[in-house]
Amino acid sequence: MAASDAVARHLLDIDRLSDRDLDWLIARARSLAAGASPAVLDYAVVNLFFEPSTRTRVSFELAAARLGMRVINVELERSSSTKGESLEDTAATLAAMGVDALIVRHPETGRCHRLAEALPAPLKLLNAGDGSGHHPSQALLDVATLELAGVELSGARVVIVGDILRSRVARSDIAALLRRGAAEVCLSGPPDWLPDRVPAGVCTAASLAEAVAEADVVIMLRIQHERMGRQSWPDSADYHADWGLRPEHLERASPDCRVLHPGPINRGVEISDAVADGPQSLILEQVRMGVYARMAIFEWLFASDHLAARV
Structure with missing residues (x-):
């Protein structure tokens, strides 16, 4: 399945996913967990986490690595954000370097949605949790975990x-x-x-x-x-x-x-x-599924029509 351009550029929340995309992401996560062959994706992604994380950050990193992607972890205390650089300027800087996607966790509710409006194309954004707002990849892995069980x-x-x-x-x-x-x-x-x-x-x-x-x-x-x-x-x-x-x-x-x-x-x-x-x-099964669900998310964001038959 190829996601439409309107929704494939970013994963910000569950509500913006079409039924088709939601079904595919969950089915694909389950298939990958059951041993399906992953896509090979030649892209670079950056983890930008403004809050502590173990499960989400590491599983995004492992998911990208299993797909052949390159992952850069930006340590915020050593980044230009400590010098007053805005998140929008950080994103534009990384895009100019050739980064293909940002994985952002932020303490401010709605911050990822606002960032998405300012991102230069074709940079993609994955919301890894924004304040009390949304955590779409967690919801996808939770549903996939339950259904696989x-x-x-x-x-x-x-x-x-x-x-x-x-x-x-x-x-x-x-x-x-x-x-x-x-x-x-x-x-x-x-x-x-x-x-x-x-x-x-x-x-x-x-x-x-x-x-x-x-x-x-x-x-x-x-x-x-x-x-x-x-x-x-x-x-x-x-x-x-x-x-x-x-x-x-x-x-x-x-x-x-x-x-x-x-x-x-x-x-x-x-x-x-x-x-x-x-x-x-099923707590540890959730952790395991986190890697496969985020592999499916990367495939959905980056792969095109050649994934149509993959579930």
Whole structure:
């Protein structure tokens, strides 16, 4: 499948993907994870991460390397951004050097969308997470992980628990899950951490026990400490008592319920050791799928009609 020029230039969020592109990206990630041969792409990409990252940054780097691409990691504390250079000027400078794509993580919500409007063609942009906005590659890998594990999302009840209001993963996951046919996405967490309004197909639950009842999938989120004042940080033990996923909660869920967490996990806070390491956990499968999903993203961005038959 060749993505249309209108959407192939950047990956900014789930909403801008056509149904065809969304289906292809998820199917391709699953195929690559199952051993399909990857494309060979002769391009250079730059990692520009303004926030700490292990899983996302390393998996983008590994994905590019497996496709034959060249990866440059810009250490921001040693870059010209410390001298006042704007992100737009940094992008234009890298484009002039022959860089083909930027992978950007930024603490400011909406920053990648604004950057995309100023990028010189044909430079491409991958949003690796912008503040509390969007994390499209995480949503793609989450859906691919569930489907590869045999979860039928059409008609499923999916629960997302934790710091929903500040979570870019929650926003992107909700969009992707609803488009894959989830019957209901239920959000749960401390009342001040839930959005005031939710879209059609999304509900809220006042307690973790209520949320997980008959759930087919439970997605746990960490507390976004970096996006709140220290005075607002909850006590870890108290939070775990109220919102930490433990085996007794999964007893209320569907027998085949699977557990996801985008990481980093905080054991004894939002999830117990027994659940994180238990048989229903797909957390490490998510990490594995992260490489394949980002390989699929690179193929989608750079490859043309010769990928039409690849799934």
